Amino acid sequence: MLKLNNVHSFYGNIHALKGITLEVMEGEVISLIGANGAGKSTALMTTSGIVPAKRGSVEFKGEDITHMPPDEIVKKGICQVPEGRRIFSYLTVAENLDMGAFLRNDTRKIKTDMDYVYDLFPILAERKNQAGGTLSGGEQQMLAISRALMSHPKVLLLDEPSLGLAPIIVKQIFGIIKKINEEQKTTIFIVEQNANLALKAAHRGYVMENGLISLSDTGENLLANENVKKAYLGI
Numbered sequence: 165m166l167k168l169n170n171v172h173s174f175y176g177n178i179h180a181l182k183g184i185t186l187e188v189m190e191g192e193v194i195s196l197i198g199a200n201g202a203g204k205s206t207a208l209m210t211t212s213g214i215v216p217a218k219r220g221s222v223e224f225k226g227e228d229i230t231h232m233p234p235d236e237i238v239k240k241g242i243c244q245v246p247e248g249r250r251i252f253s254y255l256t257v258a259e260n261l262d263m264g265a266f267l268r269n270d271t272r273k274i275k276t277d278m279d280y281v282y283d284l285f286p287i288l289a290e291r292k293n294q295a296g297g298t299l300s301g302g303e304q305q306m307l308a309i310s311r312a313l314m315s316h317p318k319v320l321l322l323d324e325p326s327l328g329l330a331p332i333i334v335k336q337i338f339g340i341i342k343k344i345n346e347e348q349k350t351t352i353f354i355v356e357q358n359a360n361l362a363l364k365a366a367h368r369g370y371v372m373e374n375g376l377i378s379l380s381d382t383g384e385n386l387l388a389n390e391n392v393k394k395a396y397l398g399i
């Protein structure tokens with residue numbers, strides 16, 4: 165469904181992606197793990213066109229989207245939840261969700277999707293008239309994911325959904341990510357430093373080091389891999 169072919173990306177002179185190749189199949193949950201600064205966020209931003217690839221290509225459903233502007237890529241059905249969530253603090257929970265649906269005009273289906281996210285995260289239903297900025301970190305992450313779901317994406321790109329959250333909330337969020345994949349058939353591409361939960365939730369995973377992919381395997385095999393255990397799982 166999504167293919168990165170020998171992708172190179174830069175910030176000025178900084179060579180952040182040094183030729184990465186990876187593939188996300190329709191219906192999969194893929195986790196890309198790696199240390200801080202490895203290039204994980206850049207991989208997502210290159211996919212969504214925010215940091216366009218200088219060399220190599222990005223393909224979505226067989227179409228070359230390497231040089232497509234970010235808004236066109238969103239319209240294709242690729243939706244990114246950026247690191248640090250970035251919800252609209254002064255808008256209510258319900259208004260944040262409406263913003264996620266702004267490209268749509270299928271009013272009835274929007275209502276169904278809104279009911280679905282309130283069902284996934286009942287706390288958001290309780291807080292629907294509360295300003296986004298007054299939510300806890302975990303609730304803001306739930307809102308950011310829900311807002312992305314309101315665009316009814318084919319592929320959901322999640323940048324460090326666990327960042328700064330308490331372990332119990334992280335577990336809950338990963339459980340719901342799996343549920344979204346299973347119930348909505350949404351393809352999900354996660355980048356994470358929390359390798360343990362990210363690999364447990366994934367069908368397949370990639371390990372990134374210094375702008376390159378160093379390993380790829382099923383989530384299960386990566387969790388059992390001695391190098392992954394030492395470098396990323398602390399065991």
Ligand SMILES: Nc1ncnc2c1ncn2[C@@H]1O[C@H](COP(=O)(O)OP(=O)(O)O)[C@@H](O)[C@H]1O
Nearest residue numbers: 175178180198199200201202203204205206207
């Ligand atoms: N806006 C930016 N300007 C310059 N360098 C950046 C910028 N964003 C990231 N980088 C650099 O690119 C490399 C990859 O960063 P990033 O993709 O954010 O890594 P990760 O998400 O794995 O922590 C790092 O060396 C980082 O310092």
Ligand SMILES: [Mg+2]
Nearest residue numbers: 204205206247
């Ligand atoms: Mg990052």
